[in-house]
Amino acid sequence: MTPARHHTRRPTYPLAHAARQKPRRWPLVLRFAKGAVHGIILVPVILHSLFTVLIVYLDRHVTGNLGLPTSIVPSLSIVVGLMLVFRNQTSYDRFWTGRNSLATIGTSVRNLTRSILVSARSKGVNGTPLTDRETADTEKVVRVLVAILYAVKHNLRAEYNIPPASGIAGEGEITTAKAEYYALLPDGLRGFEDQGLGLPLQLTVLVESYIRRGFERSWFHGPQASQMTVQLNNLVDAYGRMETIRTTPLPVAHLIHQKQVLALFNCVLPFATVDDFGWWAVPIVAIVAFTLYGIEGIGVQLExxxxxxxxxxxMDGIVEDTRQEVMVLLDEWKAAGSGNGAHGGMFD
Known part of the structure; x- marks a missing residue:
């Protein structure tokens, strides 16, 4: 009777890295640092407040006649509101599409891993055990599937730094996260990023080649191999959508006009409020500028x-959670193949 294995793993649970792990100490209304956009809107709010101070001072102590009719505010606010709504809807759509595309990639990796590990159990119809080469081939392709997640993440962040074929990351220092990523890549892998070939697409070629070999070994029947190819195509398609978001900014004409209209509205507002509110126009303009520039700042971050x-x-947490799931499946598959798995395991 084979004794049960004792696992030594870090304490975890599904989605441990992607989910928020600690409760909020302060209500969101009192938060001014982490996650807030106050840092990027502080300068324009201060500038508009100082401009309002100047207008009120000139109106009260110098010219005495700088006020404009308040009816000008509603007409301008409609234009500003429409532009900000368009900007935020467009930016959030990019955010949501990116998140869904990453979910599609993770789902494809899960499906392919499941199909590969369940099917790669015997060779042909005679049930011949896997050779060491076939076992290593299967383990390599599962690691490549996880490496695709890392490659997608790094390419979207313009971090093109695949290690050379020797496995040494050049002159730069290797961080722990990068070392885990590099360990997933096949030995001797040569990158072609300097020639315009992204690593995610290059790694999918390795997966497609494995599917073909699995079909030739009779691990996968025709429809199953075809479905696995569909999963791989879905992965590449999702990455293409993420690339589109990354490489297609909002039209510069829209950005310029939005900035100008926003600045114009906040510059006109002091003239429309100085007669009715006097020095109270300063905090009023500051609040309006804080609100409008904050909405615009949110759109900038989500773009x-x-x-x-x-x-x-x-992305770091989502990729790490998927890596943890896949590597546990791979460990269980290897243990079942070596006869060390507990009775009733996933791959019995």
Whole structure:
């Protein structure tokens, strides 16, 4: 009777890295640092407040006649509101599409891993055990599937730094996260990023080649191999959508006009409020500028959701959770193949 294996793993649970792990200490209304856009809107709010101070001072102590009719505010606010709504809807659509595309990639990796490990159990119809070469081939392709997640993440962040074929990452220092990523790549892999070939697409070629070999070994029947290819195509398609988001900014004409209209509205507002509110126009303009520039700042952060900002997609955690799942499946598959798996395991 084979004794049960004792696993030594870090304490974890599904989605442990992607989910928020600690409760909020302060209500969101009192938060001014982590996750907030106050840092990027502070300068324009201060400038508009100082401009309002100047207008009120000139109106009260110099010219005495700088006020404009308040009816000008509603007409301008409609234009500003429409532009900000368009900007935020467009930016959030990019964020949501990026998140769904990453989910599609993770789902494809899960499906392919499941199909590969369940099917790669025997050779042909006679049930011949896998050779060491076939076992290593299967383990390599599962690691490549996980490496695709890392490659997608790094390419979207413009971190093109695949190690050379020797496995040494050049002159730069290798971080722990990068070392885990490099360990997933096949030995001797040569990158072609300097020639315009992205590593994610290059790694999918290795997976497609394995599917063909599995079909020739009778591990996969025709429809199953075809479905696995569909999963791989879905993965590449999802990555293409993420690339489109990353490489297609909003038209510069829209950005310029939005900035100008926003600045114009906040510059006109002091003239429309100085007669009725006097020095109270300063905090009023500051609040309006804080609100409008804050909405615009949110759109700026969501426009490219693949970076390291607090409001970006949690790509590091999502990739780590998927890696943990796949590697546990791979460990169980290897244990079952070596006869060390506990009775009733996944691959019995």
């Amino acid at each position: 490219d959701p693949f970076g390291y900002d607090k409001n970006d997609i949690k």
